[in-house]
Every structure is written in C-alpha cells, then in structure tokens.
Amino acid sequence: MRVVLLGPPGAGKGTQAQVIADRLGVPAISTGDIFRANVNGKTELGLQAKSYMDAGDLVPDEITVAMVKDRLAEDDAKGGFLLDGFPRTTAQAEQLRDSLHELGQALDCVLELVVDEDELVRRLSGRRVLVDGQWVQRDDDKPETVRHRLQVYREQTAPLSGWYDSEGLLTQIDAIGAVEEVTQRAMSALEACGGARSDGPSAG
Ligand code: AMP
Secondary structure (H helix, E strand, O other): OEEEEEOOOOOOHHHHHHHHHHHHOOOEEEHHHHHHHHHHOOOHHHHHHHHHHHHOOOOOHHHHHHHHHHHHOOHHHOOOEEEEOOOOOHHHHHHHHHHHHHOOOOOOEEEEEEOOHHHHHHHHHHOOEEEOOEEEOOHHHOHHHHHHHHHHHHHHHOHHHHHHHHOOOEEEEEOOOOHHHHHHHHHHHHHHHHHHHHHOOOOO
C-alpha cells in the first residue's frame, strides 16, 4: 500500500507513521528524519537543509523532491511505503504523483491527522526527543519557531488537504486521543480507502 500521512507539526505523525507502517509491512519514510540524520552527519545535504530547518522554514522543493525520489527508488519501497512529512507543498505533491506515474504506481490513500491548533502548541512546547540517551527539546520546537512552523503549515501545506480531496484520495481522522485509539481509527480509514474507495462513504 502507498500512503501519505498528512497533518500539522505536533499531530503525532511520527509516532503513528511507525506503528501504521509496521502493521502495513511497509517502510515509514520521514523526510524530517532523513534531513535530521544528514544534519547530524554533516553531509552536503545536511548543510543545505540546516538553515531552513533551524528557522522552521521548508527546505526548497528541488532538494527535498530529489531526496525523496532517491529514497523511493530503494528496494524496500518498491512494494509500498508510508510517507511522513512529505509532500508539504502542492508542487511536491504534483512531482510525487508524476514520479510514481513514471514507475506505473499511484498513491492508494492520503490520511490526514486532524488536531486543533491550541492542542498543537501545547504538545510541541512540551515535546522532548531522545538524543544520545538524553531527553532534549528539538531546536525547532522552541516556542517562537513552533509558531512559525504552524504558520508555514497553514500557508504552504494545509492547501494539500483540498488538493488530495479533489484527487479522491483524502481521508481525515480525529487525531486526539490515546496513541492506540488513533492508530485504530487510522487502520479503519486505510482499510476503507484501500478496499472500498470507489463505493464512497456508507450512508449508515
Ligand atoms: P518534521 O520532522 O517533519 O517536522 O520536519 C522537520 C523540518 O524538516 C521541517 O520544519 C522542514 O524544515 C524540513 N522538512 C521536512 N520535510 C520537508 C518537506 N517535505 N519539504 C520541505 N522541508 C521539509
């Protein structure tokens, strides 16, 4: 199955991506994780991405799209994947669709995790990640950067929801609740869009 997980920063995409991908038996591909690994490893790609990430801005499309194309060409992604954090602009979505088309592939489902903004700010400000055995705040989770990232999301990424809806691929789920509850909603939504998308929602 080929799935895109959409949702604002702090919606729980990373956590859900891992669990859902395991259940589907496909790799979870997180562009944020790939960028962070490159920044930590001080690679050329990392150097290119770092200033954008530190500012809470998007890394330019051409850098991001090239990186994702390379990743999707790897063997483990041939039978399916779950993308987390990509696409984030309509241009990225169009290029993803075209690249998959060239490979004779297409997305099966776009799942959007919906959380209201007050809850997002609360979650992001309190979020800590494990680095070298220590729980630390990500630089881009600092309050000012968080507000900027949410603004970037609203302006550049939120329009993707309507774009994917018009492509007939979008399913939204409520992402507030315990991790397992949200996973359960996600799995039901994926079953519905993988198996019965053309039937539309049932009346009952
Ligand atoms: P994330 O872990 O998904 O919140 O991503 C962290 C940061 O990586 C973002 O704030 C961006 O700077 C960068 N990034 C991740 N994915 C993308 C993408 N699809 N397009 C542009 N920049 C991205």
